[in-house]
Amino acid sequence: xxxxxxxxxxxxxxxxxEILASIIRDSDEFxxxxxxxxxxxxxxxxxxxxxxxxxxxxxxxxxSGIEGVKELKAxxxxxxxxxxxxxxxxxxxxxxxxxxxxGYLLKKNSLxxxxxxxxxxxxxxxxxxxSIARKVLQMPFATGKGTDEQYNLTEREIEILKxxxxxxxxxxxxNDINISLDTVRTYVKRIYEKLHVHSVTEAVHKVxxxxxx
Amino acid sequence: xxxxxxxxxxxxxxxxxEILASIIRDSDEFxxxxxxxxxxxxxxxxxxxxxxxxxxxxxxxxxSGIEGVKELKAxxxxxxxxxxxxxxxxxxxxxxxxxxxxGYLLKKNSLxxxxxxxxxxxxxxxxxxxSIARKVLQMPFATGKGTDEQYNLTEREIEILKxxxxxxxxxxxxNDINISLDTVRTYVKRIYEKLHVHSVTEAVHKVxxxxxx
DNA sequence: GAGCTTGTCACATAATGATGTGATATTTTT
DNA sequence: AAAAATATCACATCATTATGTGACAAGCTC
Numbered sequence: 001x002x003x004x005x006x007x008x009x010x011x012x013x014x015x016x017x018e019i020l021a022s023i024i025r026d027s028d029e030f031x032x033x034x035x036x037x038x039x040x041x042x043x044x045x046x047x048x049x050x051x052x053x054x055x056x057x058x059x060x061x062x063x064s065g066i067e068g069v070k071e072l073k074a075x076x077x078x079x080x081x082x083x084x085x086x087x088x089x090x091x092x093x094x095x096x097x098x099x100x101x102x103g104y105l106l107k108k109n110s111l112x113x114x115x116x117x118x119x120x121x122x123x124x125x126x127x128x129x130x131s132i133a134r135k136v137l138q139m140p141f142a143t144g145k146g147t148d149e150q151y152n153l154t155e156r157e158i159e160i161l162k163x164x165x166x167x168x169x170x171x172x173x174x175n176d177i178n179i180s181l182d183t184v185r186t187y188v189k190r191i192y193e194k195l196h197v198h199s200v201t202e203a204v205h206k207v208x209x210x211x212x213x
Numbered sequence: 214x215x216x217x218x219x220x221x222x223x224x225x226x227x228x229x230x231e232i233l234a235s236i237i238r239d240s241d242e243f244x245x246x247x248x249x250x251x252x253x254x255x256x257x258x259x260x261x262x263x264x265x266x267x268x269x270x271x272x273x274x275x276x277s278g279i280e281g282v283k284e285l286k287a288x289x290x291x292x293x294x295x296x297x298x299x300x301x302x303x304x305x306x307x308x309x310x311x312x313x314x315x316g317y318l319l320k321k322n323s324l325x326x327x328x329x330x331x332x333x334x335x336x337x338x339x340x341x342x343x344s345i346a347r348k349v350l351q352m353p354f355a356t357g358k359g360t361d362e363q364y365n366l367t368e369r370e371i372e373i374l375k376x377x378x379x380x381x382x383x384x385x386x387x388n389d390i391n392i393s394l395d396t397v398r399t400y401v402k403r404i405y406e407k408l409h410v411h412s413v414t415e416a417v418h419k420v421x422x423x424x425x426x
Numbered sequence: 427g428a429g430c431t432t433g434t435c436a437c438a439t440a441a442t443g444a445t446g447t448g449a450t451a452t453t454t455t456t
Numbered sequence: 457a458a459a460a461a462t463a464t465c466a467c468a469t470c471a472t473t474a475t476g477t478g479a480c481a482a483g484c485t486c
Contacts (some may be wrong), residue, residue, distance in 0.1 A: 103343075117343075126347035130316075130330075130338025133346060137310055137339055154432065159321055163420065167415020170474070183434050189475070190432090198474070199442090200414050202380020208422055209378065367477065382442070396464050402445070404461090411444075412472095 005122055006033035010050035012060040027115055041101040045076050054119050058085040066096050073100035080121040090135055158188045165204040178190030218335055220266035224230035225273040240328055256288050266331050271298040276412030279309050285314035293334040316340040373400045378417040
């Protein structure tokens, strides 16, 4: 029967590719639906072999796996991709995930976990090597830090800046928290002094955006 | 000898706590350095038993594991914490990780992976259940999406909004990209119409912040 | 207890922003 | 080829912000 999970492999190293392919072949839950040395034809290949899950190397000749994922996902958003690579730098990880990869395994621990990982993605999970997960979680936007505390604004000042950042006018802020318009002005003035800025937008940028892009 | 990894357990369900404790006791790489039914005294306990890794439930009487982690990490930042819980909602996950937890295991798959997970954190990794990892990666700030494209602003409009978001005044923007002040005004007006907002700050919030918090 | 920070309010003025009404040339879409 | 969208500029007016100066009570700090 054919409700085996169909797995395609993109890996330019022939030896490793063969190892990965045989792991898939020898399993009884998966079947191999293509093995390729580059991802130049990833869309065409996917059309032809319709895999459910793709194991994708990053460093391949002609076109990186990350670009491959990006193109693939634009056409086949439902196909799950697990990156399988030696790279563990923040940029590549981030770009791969942004491109649409669901999993990210380092080659050094992928062989043992490959089958589990494929099952994970089919079950709606995201198999990620623990060391990669740590990096993802340490990316500045994920920590939620680098935000409020660091400018030693008082709670009240932050409260007011948050309201302003949502687009409320001084008047609306004054109404919202029942203080006078002039008091709002005073707060804003103090905030400006502390942050060395001269407009709400600049203050908002400094406190809520700068470290998140 | 004593370079076993010291593991403490916080879990209010006595049965589960005993199971976890015995897994640790029976292993030959770890030793149990405390088991507790609540985390009210987490700092004191940690001072007394100095564990390397803590397995922490979230839902405990008196004080949630998340608050426990927050307090613990403020005093012992080097102690690794793995959340072990039934909850998989975005808020709890995010708050736990923000509080300083390194790993996040769902109880349903934690028993099998507990020992591996403890090793992972000691090796600098972040053991995260695949289904949790998926949720983390889908949080809007991690996708890098939800930003520009979605409001069908033109490139020029986005360019101007970006400059304004940094705190530049209309005048400065005009100077910066060599257009007239009135042209800036026109752009801003169009941006407002497209976004249905009435101030730079509100526009910035909608385009650059809203989905990132 | 003197000094500093914080939260609160008031008045005044100059600069900037928000909004309306046009207009023209170029590109893109239909 | 006509219609719609985009990039550019101008003038006018009212509302809102930015900034200065000043004040006072409560709380914390040394």
